[in-house]
Amino acid sequence: VEVALQPIAYVPAASLDEAVSALREGGELARVLSGGTDVIVQAREGKRNVGMLVDIKKVPEANEISFDPQDGLTLGATVPCYKIYGSEMIQRVYPALVDSASLIGGVQIQSRASLGGNLCNSSPAADSIPTLIALEATCLIAGAHGTRRVPVEEFCIGPGQNQLQSGEMLVSFHFPPPRPRSGARFLRFIPRNEMDIAVANAAVSLTLNERRDTIEWGRVAIGAVAPTPLLVAEAGAALAGAAATAAGLEKAVQAAQAAARPISDMRGSAAQRRHLVGVLVRRAAEAAIERAKAG
Numbered sequence: 001v002e003v004a005l006q007p008i009a010y011v012p013a014a015s016l017d018e019a020v021s022a023l024r025e026g027g028e029l030a031r032v033l034s035g036g037t038d039v040i041v042q043a044r045e046g047k048r049n050v051g052m053l054v055d056i057k058k059v060p061e062a063n064e065i066s067f068d069p070q071d072g073l074t075l076g077a078t079v080p081c082y083k084i085y086g087s088e089m090i091q092r093v094y095p096a097l098v099d100s101a102s103l104i105g106g107v108q109i110q111s112r113a114s115l116g117g118n119l120c121n122s123s124p125a126a127d128s129i130p131t132l133i134a135l136e137a138t139c140l141i142a143g144a145h146g147t148r149r150v151p152v153e154e155f156c157i158g159p160g161q162n163q164l165q166s167g168e169m170l171v172s173f174h175f176p177p178p179r180p181r182s183g184a185r186f187l188r189f190i191p192r193n194e195m196d197i198a199v200a201n202a203a204v205s206l207t208l209n210e211r212r213d214t215i216e217w218g219r220v221a222i223g224a225v226a227p228t229p230l231l232v233a234e235a236g237a238a239l240a241g242a243a244a245t246a247a248g249l250e251k252a253v254q255a256a257q258a259a260a261r262p263i264s265d266m267r268g269s270a271a272q273r274r275h276l277v278g279v280l281v282r283r284a285a286e287a288a289i290e291r292a293k294a295g
């Protein structure tokens with residue numbers, strides 16, 4: 001096999017300012033290096049034209065993990081998966097993040113890969129994006145002209161495409177504090193037991209009433225069934241006021257299936273994906289109810 005090697009400038013950034021300046025100087029061919037588990041593979045295979053990699057692993061803001069019960073969680077874009085599922089606070093307060101972080105690749109990948117990289121790679125099948133959406137995460141984006149915030153559900157605009165402009169980078173995610181009596185769960189379907197790309201995935205976040213028999217509020221996100229991961233507002237609306245039972249979930253399941261616009265490929269047919277996304281939304285909602293009851 002002939003491999004065309006291309007020179008890539010490596011810029012280790014020690015601060016956010018250094019990272020943003022390097023990205024501006026590097027222009028269109030500069031890319032952020034987080035864990036490198038997507039970008040290095042893509043550069044080597046010639047799938048991305050990369051002239052400069054700006055390493056953000058030492059940028060303090062991109063490594064932050066801080067939680068305040070009033071303000072919620074700030075999670076740096078480059079925090080590796082193992083630190084996410086290893087955090088006692090995240091296990092307790094945001095267990096759906098553990099669902100996603102512990103499924104991405106195997107242990108070697110999890111020691112490098114970040115949720116910032118997972119989002120910025122913008123695969124329709126990415127395993128953290130539905131969870132980020134269900135948990136109402138927002139992105140803090142920095143560029144030469146300052147910072148801006150974008151809800152995760154607006155970030156991806158097509159397969160491998162997102163709304164970052166040249167010279168911009170994702171710094172961190174912000175998650176609101178969990179609502180009272182809430183639970184959330186992420187699930188995916190893959191044909192193998194591990195290390196595969198999702199045929200479909202889904203995350204559900206919901207709250208229960210005080211008697212814990214009725215859903216008060218819900219948010220549903222689905223992946224691998226459209227050009228971008230989708231927030232299905234109709235499914236969330238269908239959860240509000242529904243009984244916290246299998247029958248109560250049915251309208252939300254149907255809404256998620258109706259919103260899906262799946263394709264057929266070697267991993268699965270469109271019909272199979274539409275079926276699967278219904279199964280996953282139902283199971284994720286049931287598990288979210290259990291988590292909400294467990295409190």
Ligand SMILES: Cc1cc2nc3c(=O)[nH]c(=O)nc-3n(C[C@H](O)[C@H](O)[C@H](O)COP(=O)(O)OP(=O)(O)OC[C@H]3O[C@@H](n4cnc5c(N)ncnc54)[C@H](O)[C@@H]3O)c2cc1C
Nearest residue numbers: 031032034035036037038039105114117118120121127170
């Ligand atoms: C063996 C293997 C198994 C995998 N399994 C899974 C899986 O099960 N589920 C899954 O979803 N993915 C999987 N992946 C893909 C990959 O590991 C994940 O998408 C991972 O989360 C990417 O994170 P990273 O930090 O390594 O990203 P990187 O490769 O560093 O970056 C990915 C892209 O995002 C850009 N980027 C990264 N961070 C930022 C930022 N802060 N600001 C702006 N742009 C940024 C980069 O320039 C690049 O274009 C797998 C990959 C491999 C090699």
